[in-house]
Amino acid sequence: MLTKHFLFFPFAALLLLLISACDDKAATTQKSAPLVGVTTQVISKKETTQNITFVARVEAIDRFDAVSRVEGFITEKNFTDGEYVEAGTKLFQIETAQYQNDIDRIKAEIEGAKGTLKEAQQNLARANELIKRGNISEAKRDEYLATATNATANIKKLKADLSQAELNLSYTTISTPIPGRIGKTEITIGNLVNSSSGLLAQVYRFDPIYVSIAVSEKDLLEYRKTHSEGSAEQLKITLQMSDGDEYDHTGTINFVDNKVDPTTDTITVRATFPNPDRILFPNQYVTMSWDTLESQEELLVPQVAVLENQAGRYVLVVGDEDLVAVKNIQIGRKVGEDFTVKNGLAEGDKVIVEGLQKVRPGQKVAAKNAPSTDTSKD
Template sequence: MLFVTRHFIATVLAPVLLFAVAIPSAQAQDVPPIRVGTVKMALQPINPAKSFVGRVEAREHVDIRARVTGFLEEVLFKDGQVVKEGDLLYRIEKAPFESALSRAKGALDQARGQSAFADEQLARATELMKTQAVSAAVRDQRLAEQLTAQGNVQIAEANVQNSGIELDYTEIKSPISGLIGRTVVTKGNVVGPDHGVLTTIVSRDPMYVTIPVSQREFLSLKSSDRGAVRDLLTAAIQFSDGSSYDHPGKIDFVDVSVNRATDSVTVRAVVPNPDGRLIDGQLVKVSLAIEQPVEKILVPKSALIADQQGIYVFVVDGDKASVRRLKVAGQSGTSAIVESGLSADDQVIVEGMAALRPGATVSAYPAATPAKAG
């Protein structure tokens, strides 16, 4: 009986055990592939950038001074406001200059009257000399008097012109458009050419950024044509808080000589400043692409994974996820520059990596944001 029971148990349990062993295998075969987004790698031209410290400078910088001496009647702007070329900034008391202009005009009329009289006297002496009624000496004296009178007219005309200019100088106007600084004088003070700068105006769009580039870095350019150098160089600006400026700069000037004190060449970029974020005198970090473009593989930084062994990415190998160890050399925009570890046409996984494991079966689709050169 015992033998029958054991045989019966063995006979019954054997298919059950076989079924139990078969279940995991069937379940493993039924696991669906992981959906992943991929980017196809390709060689892209990039300019390796190097960082320098640059200084922002206004293209136009004007110190406003009084050109005549007088009492200041009005200050017609607010500190820090935007002004346009021709805007009235200060008004100096006009009355003394209007009086001086009137005197100058009176003196001119007087000189013209004397000149007309001298012309008549010379003409009369010339006619009388023909009949020998007057001597040549008298005629010569009348000629000298005429020339003197004509000279006095010219002097009087110049005085009128100068008085008019000085009267115009009582209204101090902005010679450029830009931001005006703080006024150092107020209404009621005496101002004049010897009283220094009244305020300062700086233009604000576009701005210059001057960058001292070491001679060693400058020589890395593979062109002796200065025009070509300007075409090659581009400037990306970053503020002291680490934020990036939206508008890239265009190099417009490379100095003709090396600064002996610093052994550097001054490079200047013109940068748009429509929002006024760049301020005259500001220090910024400037990334210059100073080498010829080279072709490199760029991989989105979102695809990079780091562990104790370094940096790696997942790639699609057939229908499996495979690990590729990378050596990177900096960044270009939102992508990392790959020195080794990837080849053109590799499909790098950039989406769906949360549950991904090496060797996992995957189903790939093109990701929406391919890597681009920055």
């Protein structure tokens, strides 16, 4: 037993020496590792153009309400609820047999009426010859004339009936005249529909799309004071979505109402926006803004510096002793390549704009300042 203990102690001492050497080597390596390099930008106030914001509602430029103008059973439904359809797409087909039968029947009646008219005209021609020789009375000749006249009128009536029958047949096919997205429908193949069935389906055009606001008299007067007559078409209109992001496309004003609503003292103003990605939906609410000619100084933060998580938007800043820290911020509108800052940052803060993916809060970094640029101008 003594021999075993005697051998154990030198082994343990050797093991401790090896562990200590490894720790010293790791510490030396950590001390000698170079700091991660990042690029920062100093937050400062810049002169920006003020803007006016309004709560706005999105509206479709065109809407097609699919209704039935004739009665019959649905034999075709050629779309899926919620899909996009092109102009001319056949949505529903109503059974055609009874309407084709009406057309065939009326055509046959017209042929019969033509025969009746021909006979009446021949009788009238003979009567006109006979009356010259005194072989027929005026009353009898007038009877033949009335028969021919009625036959002519009957053909005109039948031709009108044929036109209506052909129109009814065309109504059995319900197609959309506009492209757009079709909504939900309860109508399926086999349903009986007629003019009292109401709305079968609805198609909204998505691109382009309208956005309307109710502008107060005060804001409208301010706009007229700061913008020349006819400049509305050149006015830059922007939208902010419900998540705070700015809509990618700008719009132009295409309509200002000709009267003020006396109940609200507002006037309707409408702008047109491209909507190629179908992000905007009819009846959706957004924030619409336009610039004034006045300017102000605001804190700006580069868009590339702004990150987002479940708690909201934040930036990484380099603070005292070159340590990385997190600052939660609230942004405003987009100005060029920057966002305005409502709160969370102060003038002089250094936000990281390059190297964000390589650092973490509490880490010491080697920071260098980005070249100063003025991005406040659009």
